[in-house]
Amino acid sequence: MAEVSKVGSEYVGYEYKRKEILKEHASLYLDSYPCFGWEEDPNAEIAQERTQPGGYVTLNFRRDRKICNKVELTRLQRNFDGCILEIDRLEKSKATLATIAAMVIGVAGTACMAGSVFAVTAEPPLITLCIILAIPGFAGWIAPWFVYRVLVRKRAAKIQPLIEDEMEELYEVCRKGKDLLI
Known part of the structure; x- marks a missing residue:
């Protein structure tokens, strides 16, 4: 008669987390979330199937429900997520002022060009005014x-x-999380 082995058959309860993140941060999350006790869920969709429109990916994680220092790990994880959001905000701020300035200059150039067109179509045509307004108009477009x-x-x-500095803070948070797991 065959004996049933009970070695290694303990039940482990997991908690699950689904995270929609920018595609460019996927590797960072996959490398860093294990520092907070999470592991990639092997039962979830495969990587090619979880890509979302707009440059987002969905990552699925799981961790043992009875993990030690769960409260502190969760606090560190929130700190990690906050650092990622701050990095994204800083990256977007690089182009914000530049975009506004470029659009204002472009609109001003368009207004000058419109004035130039109205000057040349006036009766009688105002060629001098047309030329004077066309120069800043073209400059405003270029x-x-x-x-x-x-x-x-x-x-x-x-x-x-x-x-x-934010990246250094990320690495420090991950190091603290990893130290709690050991």
């Missing part, structure tokens, strides 16, 4: 590209140290 690039570069130089 300059936004250069203004945008310069402003983004300047803002990126100011923002990059802040992003690096």
Whole structure:
């Protein structure tokens, strides 16, 4: 008669977490969430099937419900998520002011060009006014590209140290989480 082995057959209850994140952060989450006791759920959809429109991915995690230091790990995980949001906000802020400035210049150039068109179609045509308004009009159409690039570069130089500080904080939070698991 065959004996039934009970070794290794303990039931482990898991809690599950589904996270929709930007595709560019997927590796960071997959590498960092194990520091908070989470592991990728092997029963979830495979990676190719979980891509969402808009550059988002859905990651599925699980962790043991009886994990030690669960409250502190959850607090560190929230801190990690907050750091990621702050990094995203800083990245978006690189182009915000530059976009606004470029659009204002482009609209001003368009207004000058409209004035130039109205000047040339007036009765009698005002050619001198047309030329005077056309020059800033063309400049207002060409300059936004250069203004945008310069402003983004300047803002990126100011923002990059802040992003690096946030990344250091991320790594510190993960290290603290990993220390709690051991």
